[in-house]
Amino acid sequence: MSKLSVKEESGCRRLLTMLPKDDLLALKDTVTNRLIAVESAEEAVQAIITYSQDAEELLKRKKVHRDVIFKYLANEGVAMPPNAQKYNLVRRTLELWSSEENTTQVQPVQNWGPQRFWQDVRLRLLLHAGEQRVEEFNGAELVSRRLHALVGEERLLFCPNLEGLGLKCVSSPHGFVLVAVAGTIHRDSVWLGIFEQAFGLIRSPLDSNRWKIKFVNVKVEAQSAITDRHLPVITYDSNELLSLCN
Template sequence: MSKLSVKEQSGCRKLLKLLPLDDLFALKDTVTNRLIAVESTEEAIEAIITYSQDAEELLKRKKISKCEKSTVVTDEVGDGLSDLPALGKQFCQWFYCLLNSQNPSQGHPAQDWGPQHFWEDVRLQLLLCSGEQRVDEFNGAELVSKRLRALAGEERLLFCPNLEGYGLKCISSAHGLVIVAVAGTIHRDNACLGIFEQVFGLIRSPMDNNRWKIKYVYIKVEAQSAITDRQLPLITYDSKELLRLCK
């Protein structure tokens, strides 16, 4: 019987799902001393959790460290509001690791992307600046999930966020909304295509273990040819503008 609490088990399951299959099964062999045979990802995860003495021991495993244990944002960081920069950084590490894994050029199995990470009424606005501006809007968890996945999967874009200094900004509203804004560069293969600013509105879901889920997404992409006055990817929106984007 696992010695992990129910909350720890939930967080560890989410983390283990991020591992490539080879690493997951190798970790299962290490934790169980090869005593347990499994035939699926789910069985491997349950075996690892069952035979782990505690969460700290599991999180120190080498295979886990490769996957950034800090990405278990939803269960391991308290209410998140006491340290917004830490919450924002952990969320971005999780999100872009997940999104970039959908890019086939990365050569790794795609991780568990899907509408489950979004509120049902999530809204996505996509602003493309390449000489002229174009705005597309998408609504609903299924459609938003597919459009974002297509950026990495079909358009083969790779997002590299700047999580230091002025590349990351986090604020919260009086109603429990956390806004995470991040800037970075966009690449395809070996070419830098431009810079982006992405804004997320996050709200906890009491119906889903109180996890943070994405309510709003705003992406502004500036093509390399349109960048004239700045080179570093920095947040250009102030707090009032960020709140306005998530309404």
């Protein structure tokens, strides 16, 4: 019988509901050796959980496809490189489930809002979707609202490419830290395009010396506008990043 922890069982249940019904039923037959009959997807999920030896065994099953685990992690707020192999996704999922038991002891994360920005912060959005469009916003309140709308109202999921050439960080002699990250954009299970984002941070001596965002530059290319089919990478060099401070 199943040796899944409470957290693993809850996570497996959410993940299994993402499988197509044919794959779900085939997986149920494999796990139960065709000895358990079910009449619904819910019963199939329960049978799979009950008769799986452990979470790792279940995740490694052929019918639990790589793309399903990737989407599950994205839904849980865990961004993985788009080219991540299945074994890496399985490992990260197991880490997530084992760490969830300790999340209640972590200090609460400060809510998103204008307090994360300098009052004179600026945001520049460069959008390529057949034609080019530029949006610019100034001030902590407007910038905070626009960025929040991207992931809230527009339901966009930004998945950074944290391997290879998808991340760059430099610092200026004046205390600026410049970070650039590239990745893919999704809405639900649909890949929409790629992005490249650069932002600058500097400490605020009036707010417990916390890091706050001074500017944000975001370039977005819709899938239809992409000509280079390589994985998203940073196009800024270090000098170009530092010039954004000016």
